[in-house]
Amino acid sequence: MMAQITKRNANKFLKDEYDELVKNHFEWNIRILESGSKPHSIVNGKEVIMMCSNNYLNLSNHPRLIKGAIDAAKKYGAGSGSVRAIAGTMKIHTEVEKRLAKFKRTESTLIYQTGFAANSGLIPQLVGEGDIVISDELNHGSIIDGVRLTKSDRAIYKHRDMGDLERVLKDADKKYRRILIITDGVFSMDGDIAPMDKIVKLANEFGAMTYVDDAHGEGVIGEDGRGIGAHFHIEGKIDVEMGTFSKAFGVVGGLIAGSQDLVNFAYNKSRTWLLSGSHPPAVSGAQLAAIDVLETEPEHVKRLWDNTKYFKKELNSLGFNTGNSETPITPVIVGDSGKAKELSNKLYDEGVFALPIVFPMVARDKARIRTMMNAGLTKKDLDFALEKFEKLGKQLSII
Amino acid sequence: MKKSLILDQSVFKSCSYKHLIFSYHMSVTIGFIVNPIAGMGGRVGLKGTDDVLDKAVTLGAHPVARQKAEEMLQAFCAVTLSNDDVLWVTCDGDMGDNELRTVGITNKQIVYAPSGSTTSVDDTKNACKKFLKVPLDLLLFCGGDGTARDIFTIIDKKIPLLGIPSGVKMHSGVFGITTTATAKMLQEFIMKRLTVGDAEIMDVDEELYRKGEWKVRLYGIAKGIIEPTYIQVGKSLFESVSDDDLKDELADHIKDELEKHPDWLFLFGTGGTIDHIAQKLNIENTLLGIDAVYQKKLLAQDVNEEQILRLLKKYPKAKILLSPIGAQGFILGRGNLQLSPEVINKIGIENIIVVSTPSKLIHTPILRVDTGDKRLDHRFADQGYFMVVIGYRLSRVAKLQTNSF
Numbered sequence: 001m002m003a004q005i006t007k008r009n010a011n012k013f014l015k016d017e018y019d020e021l022v023k024n025h026f027e028w029n030i031r032i033l034e035s036g037s038k039p040h041s042i043v044n045g046k047e048v049i050m051m052c053s054n055n056y057l058n059l060s061n062h063p064r065l066i067k068g069a070i071d072a073a074k075k076y077g078a079g080s081g082s083v084r085a086i087a088g089t090m091k092i093h094t095e096v097e098k099r100l101a102k103f104k105r106t107e108s109t110l111i112y113q114t115g116f117a118a119n120s121g122l123i124p125q126l127v128g129e130g131d132i133v134i135s136d137e138l139n140h141g142s143i144i145d146g147v148r149l150t151k152s153d154r155a156i157y158k159h160r161d162m163g164d165l166e167r168v169l170k171d172a173d174k175k176y177r178r179i180l181i182i183t184d185g186v187f188s189m190d191g192d193i194a195p196m197d198k199i200v201k202l203a204n205e206f207g208a209m210t211y212v213d214d215a216h217g218e219g220v221i222g223e224d225g226r227g228i229g230a231h232f233h234i235e236g237k238i239d240v241e242m243g244t245f246s247k248a249f250g251v252v253g254g255l256i257a258g259s260q261d262l263v264n265f266a267y268n269k270s271r272t273w274l275l276s277g278s279h280p281p282a283v284s285g286a287q288l289a290a291i292d293v294l295e296t297e298p299e300h301v302k303r304l305w306d307n308t309k310y311f312k313k314e315l316n317s318l319g320f321n322t323g324n325s326e327t328p329i330t331p332v333i334v335g336d337s338g339k340a341k342e343l344s345n346k347l348y349d350e351g352v353f354a355l356p357i358v359f360p361m362v363a364r365d366k367a368r369i370r371t372m373m374n375a376g377l378t379k380k381d382l383d384f385a386l387e388k389f390e391k392l393g394k395q396l397s398i399i
Numbered sequence: 400m401k402k403s404l405i406l407d408q409s410v411f412k413s414c415s416y417k418h419l420i421f422s423y424h425m426s427v428t429i430g431f432i433v434n435p436i437a438g439m440g441g442r443v444g445l446k447g448t449d450d451v452l453d454k455a456v457t458l459g460a461h462p463v464a465r466q467k468a469e470e471m472l473q474a475f476c477a478v479t480l481s482n483d484d485v486l487w488v489t490c491d492g493d494m495g496d497n498e499l500r501t502v503g504i505t506n507k508q509i510v511y512a513p514s515g516s517t518t519s520v521d522d523t524k525n526a527c528k529k530f531l532k533v534p535l536d537l538l539l540f541c542g543g544d545g546t547a548r549d550i551f552t553i554i555d556k557k558i559p560l561l562g563i564p565s566g567v568k569m570h571s572g573v574f575g576i577t578t579t580a581t582a583k584m585l586q587e588f589i590m591k592r593l594t595v596g597d598a599e600i601m602d603v604d605e606e607l608y609r610k611g612e613w614k615v616r617l618y619g620i621a622k623g624i625i626e627p628t629y630i631q632v633g634k635s636l637f638e639s640v641s642d643d644d645l646k647d648e649l650a651d652h653i654k655d656e657l658e659k660h661p662d663w664l665f666l667f668g669t670g671g672t673i674d675h676i677a678q679k680l681n682i683e684n685t686l687l688g689i690d691a692v693y694q695k696k697l698l699a700q701d702v703n704e705e706q707i708l709r710l711l712k713k714y715p716k717a718k719i720l721l722s723p724i725g726a727q728g729f730i731l732g733r734g735n736l737q738l739s740p741e742v743i744n745k746i747g748i749e750n751i752i753v754v755s756t757p758s759k760l761i762h763t764p765i766l767r768v769d770t771g772d773k774r775l776d777h778r779f780a781d782q783g784y785f786m787v788v789i790g791y792r793l794s795r796v797a798k799l800q801t802n803s804f
Binding site for chain 2: 021026028137141144152153154155156157158164167168171360361364
């Protein structure tokens with residue numbers, strides 16, 4: 001028998017690198033939801049109050065969304081058969097886009113497969129050689145990856161600091177062809193909001209384009225959850241409003257809203273949009289129903305904010321530091337990473353599911369539990385969670 | 400790229416809800432040396448103390464180094480580290496042992512004893528020779544720029560340095576800002592939260608000083624301790640990127656600049672960051688001098704003001720590549736005096752490119768300029784800010800100040 005000669009072991013690194021992660025306890029240990037994503041969920045066999053999902057309005061289990069999904073599947077089938085550009089654009093896809101434009105009060109919209117696909121597909125097309133992207137220092141990873149794919153120069157401005165942004169703009173104005181200012185709408189670590197009105201004003205002064213990732217603002221801020229444009233009463237004035245159906249809307253899918261020119265440009269040039277299969281009809285059916293619900297049932301957004309205000313107020317009166325949050329993302333800042341992690345563990349044991357965010361995701365002394373509010377939580381649920389926070393906060397000498 | 404995963408494991412442990420066990424094995428060996436006479440000259444208006452101790456004493460100077468060292472050690476010990484965590488390797492008497500004893504540190508070894516009752520530069524240097532024979536993780540010293548320079552003469556880059564500020568001048572990049580800040584840096588280093596990187600050793604040019612001029616020179620690049628830079632590789636998984644990798648990115652950026660401007664002269668400034676960039680571009684650069692580069696080739700090495708002005712006649716289009724140096728973040732006026740006001744005026748402020756690793760910019764967020772020409776300084780002040788290149792095609796704004804130190 002001839003000896004087999006192997007040039008190299010092509011797959012060895014897969015196991016080696018995973019083993020290294022496990023050895024250092026860096027691996028993701030995926031938790032299994034044994035119920036729907038609900039205010040009370042079953043996580044790894046344990047019933048917990050869900051405070052770390054993005055299902056802000058509790059729409060993922062809303063009967064109208066479920067019905068929308070079922071009806072669309074019955075009418076159009078399970079899959080779309082193609083990418084949008086070739087043979088995968090169904091009437092229901094275009095219906096969602098029309099309804100969304102009306103809801104967002106913009107000229108047009110385009111649905112992407114995911115929010116990540118929107119950022120990583122569109123950003124690299126908006127700027128190129130000789131252009132500059134100016135980015136808030138705390139922007140989300142999908143923006144960072146989108147920017148990495150560009151051939152443009154990049155500059156960072158201090159978080160929400162308009163003076164710093166203006167200084168970068170002044171410098172960029174002299175040197176570049178196109179300028180793109182890009183920011184998260186709601187920042188997911190602190191729950192604070194980008195001053196979009198001021199950003200748009202500065203952008204107009206310098207002839208810059210504006211792009212906002214409103215993933216945590218869609219369905220949450222602005223009139224009836226119309227997002228950051230509505231929040232600042234500047235609908236249609238932000239060049240690209242990017243968002244997602246996967247959080248408050250309770251479904252999945254990315255979106256951009258803006259002018260017809262933007263949409264025409266985007267679907268012809270975004271490779272993620274052009275090269276991925278389109279949404280299954282059930283997804284689009286649920287998306288349509290989510291817009292319906294937002295337009296006709298304002299109580300969900302109201303309840304989300306009532307819950308948020310109550311929870312924040314009570315946390316503050318217990319002595320917790322909740323930072324600069326202006327949204328249903330409420331960080332409970334405990335300082336030390338070990339303590340944040342310990343608090344999260346103990347909360348879970350007591351039936352409250354909220355994840356710790358530690359260094360280097362946030363500053364070393366700003367480790368926290370990040371709580372995300374859900375419109376479906378009752379006052380009794382919130383009081384239960386607050387009682388646990390109080391008990392454990394005292395136990396761990398946080399308050 | 401050389402990367403390492405970060406040590407802070409809380410996120411991942413939390414995902415699995417395992418119990419977090421803090422297991423920092425802090426068996427580190429720290430060298431500790433105090434220059435007992437450091438800082439005495441300052442209160443009586445001298446620019447240093449070494450060589451002029453008698454004069455300082457005559458003028459009424461009192462020792463301050465011991466107090467500063469003890470303050471720092473007290474702040475360090477206030478955090479719950481057990482006595483066995485750190486082995487201190489030090490010198491007899493006021494050169495280290497007495498200060499350690501005052502704060503109750505007993506886990507120590509004495510490797511050097513000064514011969515006389517007053518210590519001198521030779522004592523610092525001789526002690527350092529002893530330190531080199533012990534495997535030290537870090538050398539903690541108490542003094543000023545002169546002390547840092549004396550230590551660097553012997554230690555070079557072999558041991559990372561951390562300075563407790565106690566001298567008359569602290570321009571070098573190895574110093575903590577205050578005694579408390581130094582204590583915190585040492586704790587973080589022991590907990591492996593800080594990493595080793597370049598730090599400039601700077602001091603007054605003694606030759607010029609004797610002629611009545613007070614100019615700060617760059618003497619060399621030591622190893623200091625710095626905040627690592629992290630990049631997000633997963634959702635909550637981060638990797639720390641080495642300082643050299645970050646400088647490689649800066650080199651890629653400058654390579655593009657050189658290619659985009661083939662008929663421009665580039666003056667490469669002083670310091671470790673620019674030296675690394677030059678090396679990466681295969682340009683034989685001088686660490687402490689200004690080098691002229693044209694079309695990616697070295698044109699002239701270690702040029703002085705006169706040579707630069709001559710080059711500018713031949714190559715009127717020129718850019719200067721600078722990096723903040725020292726503890727105060729000077730880009731002009733410390734360690735690169737060849738770049739005189741006349742040179743800067745000829746080249747133009749708009750043709751200055753400032754580069755810095757992100758960690759260095761965190762440490763020195765304000766860039767300082769002191770050209771010696773008030774009108775030129777005013778022009779910098781009017782600009783107020785500078786774009787600093789911190790990565791490949793990546794920049795951010797830094798504040799500019801023209802006050803001198």
